[in-house]
Amino acid sequence: MAATMHDVSRLAGVSIKTVSNVINDYPYVREETRQRVLDAIATLGYTPNLSARSLRSGRTNVISLMIPDLRNAYFAELADSVMRAAAERGLSVLIEQFGDERDREIDVLRQPRSQMVDGVLYSVLALDQSDVDIIAGMPVPVVLLGERIFNGPRDHVTMRNGEGARAATEHLLGLGRRRIVALGAHPGEVIGSAALRLEGYREALAAAGLPFDEELVVPVGSWHRRNGADAMRGLLARGVRFDALVAFNDAIALGALRVLQEAGLRVPEDVAVVGFDDIDETQYSMPTLSTIDPGREEIARTAVDLLVRRIEGGSAPFTPEEILVPYRLIPRESSGSAAG
Known part of the structure; x- marks a missing residue:
């Protein structure tokens, strides 16, 4: 027994x-x-008996991480960072993924499991400013991640998307590139990673006195390798002239990199490439991929620490915090300027 x-x-x-x-x-x-x-x-x-213990204390020592898709390397690595940060605080993490469907995302937010944890880290995808009532109505502490809801009813920790994309574009401009493709646009998007990164790209061109050319803006729906590869094949088939590429995440950059090489184009001699996210694979691609490190580790640690503060604060009133973490440019072989 x-x-x-x-x-x-x-x-x-x-x-x-x-x-x-x-x-x-x-x-x-x-x-x-x-x-x-x-x-x-x-x-x-x-x-x-942890169940009985949680009934007595009112705490489960479990938090939930709600993310769109673990197949996306950024979210997989974010989950790893969150789990390590949570473990240091004695917390376990329940991971929920909701894909890219709005109804599914709302279902995950409203399911009973989301109310059986001490708090939620939620990377918003399909919801936006008009949905703040849904977020405000969640019965546990919540910290928002991502770029869809700003100045909302909950704490928010995210990256500097616009500044990072601008730095990537300025890096290529500084290398003498002038026909720079923006790969990963979401036409019609006003708030979100794609919109913010496109704005950073535009700002860099304007500061350099270069015109914004719609022909160089390439939409990519889902940001996976195959989508980046397909978009690059379409761009090459149209005969568009370019000498550099800013990809809005590393996965589509890696897909595009493969297609460029299949087409006989040299990277970085013919086309310099910079991605965004600094996923682990970028250190081992051929060539290694220049990228923007958006501060994923700091996002995870800051979000977990903030969530713990709200959990321990109970129902005490507070003013939601909006925290943007620093980024850094990591030059590697794909832009011809690998760091030592």
Whole structure:
């Protein structure tokens, strides 16, 4: 039979209340007593009843991370960063993915599981400013990630999309490139990663005194490798002249890179390429991919820390915080300026 708290109490020679205090990390327990209880737990292989414990404390020590798609390397690596940051705070992470459908995203937000955790980190995709009531109505603390809702009813941690894309474009301009493709646009989008990165691209061109050429703006619906490859094949088939490429994420940059090489174009000699996200694969592609590091580790750590503050603050009123983390340009072989 499984060991019980009574068994631990008898072996350690302490009361059940003392065993409970040690399990719940109560601070006012003598170190010698705490160690006896821990030794008894280890000897007996006792596992606390976490369900009963959460009912007593009102805490599960579990948070939820809601993201669009784990097949997207950025979100997979973000999930890893969140899980490591959460583990340092003694938290487990339940990952929910909702794809690119608005109805599915709302369903995930409203499902019972989202109310059975201590808090939620939510990377918004299909919802926007008009949906703030849905976010405000969630019954647990929430920290928003992503670029769809700004100055909303919840804390928000995100990256500097526009500034990062501008830095990528300026990097290529500084290398003497003048016909720079913007790969990954979402036509009609006003708020979102694609719109913000396109604006940064436009700002860099304007600052350099270059015209904005719609022919060099290439839409890509989903930001996966195959979509970047397909978009590049279409661009080459149209005979558009270009000497550089700013891709709005690394995955489509890697897809485009393959097609450029298949077409006999040299990277970076004929076409210099910069991506966005600094996913792990960019260090091992041929050539290695220049990219923008958007501060993924800091986003994860800041969001987890902020969520823990809101959880521990209970229902106390607060003013939502809007936090943008720093980015950095990482030049590598694909732009001909690899860092040492």
